[in-house]
Amino acid sequence: MAGVNELYPIGDVARRTGLSVSAIRFYADAGVVTPTEHTDGGFRRYDVHAIARLEVVRTLRELGAGLDDIRDVLSSKKTLAELAAAHLELVEQQLRQFGARRAVLRTIVRQHTTTEQVSLMHKLVSMSDDDRDRLITEFWDFVTEGLDIDPGYVERLRNQRPHLPDEPSTEQLEAWIELADLVRDEDFRTAMRDYYHRAFNNEKGRLMATPEMVARAERQRTLYLEARAAQQAGVPADSPQARDIAERTAAARAEMIAAMTGEHDVEKMRRSMVDYDPSKMVEVRAKMTGLPLSVRYLTLVATINGTPRPDPEKAAAVQKWMAAALRR
Incomplete structure (x- = not known):
């Protein structure tokens, strides 16, 4: 084993450190790691401490550190942790x-x-967080301008916005590119504005946007999430748990209809749920002009935010599960 005080010629140092001879000379001339000794013949020799410092230099250079930073680390002006x-x-x-x-x-x-x-x-x-937020705000300002409904509901619409994480995935970035392109597109902006104005600038729409109806809708959403969790967990449709969820959902939907029409008929709602037909729902959605655009917007926002995306097929499976629960 070589002694601590042994000196090595530059060729041996190059083999030990993986640096080229010219690189070692460069670091010596730059004052980063100087030779331990210069012989009378002009040869440079290095001891084990200098070799260790050269190995540190090589590693830091591979990590992108500059010469000034490396000098600071080797002279203890800057700790390795600070540089890292x-x-x-x-x-x-x-x-x-x-x-x-x-x-x-x-x-x-x-x-x-x-x-x-x-x-x-x-x-x-390359947009900053403020720029992204400003773009979405301008979009919703345009879409909701002149919308004659409860201000609280308008705020709910405006809060449907993306929040790109600090370290987004490629999928999230691609979704942001598409969304940003969409909200800048005049045809899309106008179609979304027309959709919301048709849906809410009427007596029924204004009623649906009231705090009371929003609370009822939130109650239904909570029940749906409970049903989806049970269905995905494999709870049998003919179990008491499934029946209980379906019954509570039918009651909540009947109360919603009663608040809109004055007619409260839980049994009618049960029959409607039992007779659930996915194909009819597709037809209903198709007639709701502008809904696909809204769903696309919300799907992109969900992708960017990393939250569950709207999935009509999964929603249909949950409705079928509740229909089966009510038939038993």
């Missing part, structure tokens, strides 16, 4: 940039993208 923290932040920033570029490139590959659209995509993924 600074470079970790830089690497994470670069990873976010690469993720954004990947999302743009994947979108270009998937679509027939023009040069102008590529520039727009890059701007979209």
Whole structure:
């Protein structure tokens, strides 16, 4: 085993550290790691401590550290942890940039993208949080302008907005690109505005937007989530638990209808749920002009936010499960 005080020629140092001879000379001339000894013949020799420092230099350079930072670490002006923290932040920033570029490139590959659209995509993924929030706010300002309903409901609509995480996945970035493109599109903005104005600028719509009806709708949503959880957990449709959920759902829906029409008929609601027909629901949705656009917006927002996305097929499965529970 070599002694601590043994000196090694530059060729041996190069083999031990994985650095080239020219790199070792460069670091010596730059004052980063100087030779332990210069011989009369001009040869440079290094002891084991200098070799260890050169190995640190190589590692830090591979991690992207500059010479000034390396000098600070070797001279104890800056701790290794401080340097690592600074470079970790830089690497994470670069990873976010690469993720954004990947999302743009994947979108270009998937679509027939023009040069102008590529520039727009890059701007979209490079937006700050404030810029993204401002874009969505402007969209909802346009959509809800002149909507004559309870202000609280308008605020609920406006709160349906994306929140891109600090480290978004490629899927989230792609969803943001599509959403940002949509809310800037004049046809989409106008169609969404027309949809909400048709749905709410009438007596029935204004009633549905009142705090009382919103509370009833929230009650139904809670029951649906309970039913979905039970159905996905494999609770049999002919079990008492399934029957209880379905009965409470029928009662809540009947109360909603009664608040709208004055007619309270739980048995009629039960029959309606038992006779559930997915194909009829597709027809109903098709007649609701603008609904697919709203669903697309909410689906993209859910993808960006990492929350469950609207899924008509899963919703239909839950309705069938409750229909079966009420038949037993």
